[in-house]
Amino acid sequence: MKKKYFLNEKDISKFLTDLKGDLERFNFTNENQVIYSIAIEEMLLFCHENKKGSEFTYKSKLKGGLAILSIKINGTEYNPLTGGVGDVFEKMTEKMTIPPKYDYSGENIVTFSLRLHNTFANSLKNSWVYLKPQKKPLIKALLLQVWGFFLSTLAPIYSSRLVATMNRGDTFGLVVTGILVFLVDVFGSWATYFMKRHYNFISQNVLNQMEKDLLEEAVLIKTPVIEKKGTGTFIQRLTTDTTLMADSLIGIVDKGSLLINSMGILIAVLYINPVIFIYVLISQIILFFVENYRNKVSTRKDKNVRRVNDKFFSMVGEVMHGSKDVKLLNCEESMIKRIINVITATNITRCEQNEKNDRFLIIRRTVQHTLDLGLIIILFYALKLEAIVPSVALIIYNYNIGLSGSAQRFGNFLDTLRSFIVSNERIFDIKNEYEFPKENFGNRDFDRPFSGNIELKDVTFAYNHNDLLDRDVKVLKNMSFKIKPGQKAAFVGGSGCGKTTIFNMISCLYNPDDGMILYDNIDIRQLTRASLRNSLVVISQSPYLFNMSIKDNMLLVKGDATDEEIIDACKKACIDDDISSFEHGYDTIIGEGGLNLSGGQRQRLAIARGLLKGCKVILLDEATSALDNVTQKKVQEAIYSLDENMTVVMIAHRLSTVVNADKIFFVKDGKIISEGTHKELLDKCSEYRELYKSETEA
Numbered sequence: 001m002k003k004k005y006f007l008n009e010k011d012i013s014k015f016l017t018d019l020k021g022d023l024e025r026f027n028f029t030n031e032n033q034v035i036y037s038i039a040i041e042e043m044l045l046f047c048h049e050n051k052k053g054s055e056f057t058y059k060s061k062l063k064g065g066l067a068i069l070s071i072k073i074n075g076t077e078y079n080p081l082t083g084g085v086g087d088v089f090e091k092m093t094e095k096m097t098i099p100p101k102y103d104y105s106g107e108n109i110v111t112f113s114l115r116l117h118n119t120f121a122n123s124l125k126n127s128w129v130y131l132k133p134q135k136k137p138l139i140k141a142l143l144l145q146v147w148g149f150f151l152s153t154l155a156p157i158y159s160s161r162l163v164a165t166m167n168r169g170d171t172f173g174l175v176v177t178g179i180l181v182f183l184v185d186v187f188g189s190w191a192t193y194f195m196k197r198h199y200n201f202i203s204q205n206v207l208n209q210m211e212k213d214l215l216e217e218a219v220l221i222k223t224p225v226i227e228k229k230g231t232g233t234f235i236q237r238l239t240t241d242t243t244l245m246a247d248s249l250i251g252i253v254d255k256g257s258l259l260i261n262s263m264g265i266l267i268a269v270l271y272i273n274p275v276i277f278i279y280v281l282i283s284q285i286i287l288f289f290v291e292n293y294r295n296k297v298s299t300r301k302d303k304n305v306r307r308v309n310d311k312f313f314s315m316v317g318e319v320m321h322g323s324k325d326v327k328l329l330n331c332e333e334s335m336i337k338r339i340i341n342v343i344t345a346t347n348i349t350r351c352e353q354n355e356k357n358d359r360f361l362i363i364r365r366t367v368q369h370t371l372d373l374g375l376i377i378i379l380f381y382a383l384k385l386e387a388i389v390p391s392v393a394l395i396i397y398n399y400n401i402g403l404s405g406s407a408q409r410f411g412n413f414l415d416t417l418r419s420f421i422v423s424n425e426r427i428f429d430i431k432n433e434y435e436f437p438k439e440n441f442g443n444r445d446f447d448r449p450f451s452g453n454i455e456l457k458d459v460t461f462a463y464n465h466n467d468l469l470d471r472d473v474k475v476l477k478n479m480s481f482k483i484k485p486g487q488k489a490a491f492v493g494g495s496g497c498g499k500t501t502i503f504n505m506i507s508c509l510y511n512p513d514d515g516m517i518l519y520d521n522i523d524i525r526q527l528t529r530a531s532l533r534n535s536l537v538v539i540s541q542s543p544y545l546f547n548m549s550i551k552d553n554m555l556l557v558k559g560d561a562t563d564e565e566i567i568d569a570c571k572k573a574c575i576d577d578d579i580s581s582f583e584h585g586y587d588t589i590i591g592e593g594g595l596n597l598s599g600g601q602r603q604r605l606a607i608a609r610g611l612l613k614g615c616k617v618i619l620l621d622e623a624t625s626a627l628d629n630v631t632q633k634k635v636q637e638a639i640y641s642l643d644e645n646m647t648v649v650m651i652a653h654r655l656s657t658v659v660n661a662d663k664i665f666f667v668k669d670g671k672i673i674s675e676g677t678h679k680e681l682l683d684k685c686s687e688y689r690e691l692y693k694s695e696t697e698a
């Protein structure tokens with residue numbers, strides 16, 4: 001595509017719309033589309049403001065898995081990537097999941113090449129992995145299909161013979177042909193049945209393997225990415241898309257071979273009469289073109305529908321999850337209003353897709369009927385000129401009826417192929433490192449058992465990295481501290497000062513932008529997943545419990561735990577009495593997220609679960625905030641007395657809970673402004689003193 005624009009604001013915005021269309025066509029994520037558009041817009045606006053030209057030309061093409069976009073600014077020789085614009089592009093390259101290559105090639109031309117990660121060849125390669133183990137049933141199914149194809153070519157011949165024998169009054173011939181027609185039909189149907197059975201079997205196996213693989217990949221995705229994409233993205237892709245994909249994978253083979261059927265019929269017509277063959281062939285080609293065009297339009301719409309659906313799924317999940325709050329806040333109406341907007345958008349797109357589809361269908365049918373009429377006229381003249389005999393005319397007519405479905409089959413085939421490609425892209429995106437980056441671990445284990453020494457060295461971190469203009473809000477700023485083995489440490493500070501974020505760093509749920517984290521003086525990026533995740537246990541602010549029995553929740557973290565171990569952990573967390581009072585005791589099912597428990601019970605059960613895991617370091621993030629003072633003290637004492645070599649780090653919601661800590665860190669604005677024991681801090685840190693005073697007075 002090549003287009004010319006004037007270098008003014010109106011045309012630039014027109015260009016940006018075109019660009020967005022292209023990027024969408026090339027399958028760039030929304031996020032990348034935005035970053036990319038902003039960067040190019042910046043460049044064009046700079047040229048506009050500094051009167052570097054009056055017009056620009058935009059060209060885009062696809063070449064060998066690359067999207068190549070070039071922008072030529074007409075005017076005096078000038079490199080648009082110089083000055084502030086160059087910096088913007090540098091930032092863009094840093095932040096895009098697939099960084100583009102860009103280059104100034106003289107004559108005011110800037111060229112971008114962006115690698116496409118999802119080509120059709122890739123799709124096929126990805127799916128072949130799943131089809132390969134199914135080779136045997138696949139071959140059987142294909143053989144049955146060939147057999148069915150052979151029978152379906154015979155059918156028109158025998159049916160026209162049937163008519164001929166009736167005309168002749170040949171009773172014997174009629175009976176024999178009748179039996180043959182019957183046999184051809186019956187064998188055909190049975191072949192179809194067995195073929196479908198095989199395909200079903202294949203589809204089931206493919207689906208099992210694929211869903212298992214994807215789930216394994218999905219749980220590895222980095223936490224910030226999961227948070228950003230929303231749950232709907234994953235639910236849709238792992239359920240609906242995989243089913244569609246398995247169905248369409250089989251559909252492609254199935255419908256593809258129906259297409260071959262049509263070719264068989266065409267060959268039969270060629271054999272009977274070449275002139276009529278040419279007519280029939282041309283008719284089919286015309287119909288195929290119509291179908292192909294229809295399909296292209298549908299593909300674009302289909303992608304949009306599914307993208308909006310992701311959002312819809314997330315929202316429905318949220319409403320049901322937060323149903324209590326929705327009721328109590330009496331915000332059903334406004335919540336539904338928001339969702340309705342998304343639903344309406346989805347449905348409008350879907351209806352448009354259907355409407356367009358139907359319009360093409362009626363066009364195709366009209367064309368087809370006209371072409372059929374043409375064939376009748378040709379057959380009529382052929383009969384009149386005695387080029388063919390009536391029974392042959394009948395066979396050809398029957399074949400044509402058989403073929404009349406083939407454009408439709410071709411359409412179906414394309415529809416299936418489209419569904420396959422769209423599903424494939426969405427599914428394998430999950431495996432894609434660019435789109436859904438996974439957690440990465442090293443391959444080093446501790447030389448000696450982990451002693452519980454934790455250190456943060458100059459750690460800087462921001463949650464949001466989207467902002468091109470670098471307005472990242474740093475949550476942690478050059479933070480450094482050391483926690484020694486066996487130490488009972490605590491972090492205190494105002495809400496939102498970054499305490500939980502410190503735990504996110506220590507536990508490696510998020511990675512620092514700068515600086516490093518050391519366990520026993522080893523950079524945690526070098527550690528294996530097992531070394532890292534088994535070194536410490538985090539009991540978070542709002543722990544998640546699963547919709548299973550209490551016992552199963554405990555067994556999740558330690559599969560071989562005995563009943564005694566489970567009960568012991570629960571006793572230490574002061575939850576055993578509560579559990580014993582439940583009708584089903586440890587077999588009580590606790591609901592989604594532990595819905596059937598009280599807030600305090602949930603916290604204590606999470607602590608018990610953490611204790612059962614048994615790690616060298618335990619991190620408690622306001623983990624006892626919902627407990628009364630007496631219970632909270634008991635739980636804390638139990639934790640402190642577990643093992644004096646165990647490192648315990650607490651984030652305190654009440655200062656009174658940490659006055660006995662060996663070391664207290666006072667956090668403010670992402671920095672540690674003071675550290676020491678309670679006494680020391682009272683002496684040297686006025687803000688700590690004030691906080692303590694306000695609490696004791698209260």
Ligand SMILES: Nc1ncnc2c1ncn2[C@@H]1O[C@H](COP(=O)(O)OP(=O)(O)O)[C@@H](O)[C@H]1O
Nearest residue numbers: 227463464475494495496497498499500501502
């Ligand atoms: N997952 C997240 N994504 C984006 N921002 C976050 C996220 N979690 C926390 N923040 C922001 O980081 C800052 C520090 O949060 P946090 O560490 O949770 O504070 P607290 O000290 O209360 O535990 C807050 O301003 C919060 O809004």
Ligand SMILES: [Mg+2]
Nearest residue numbers: 499500501541
């Ligand atoms: Mg917090």
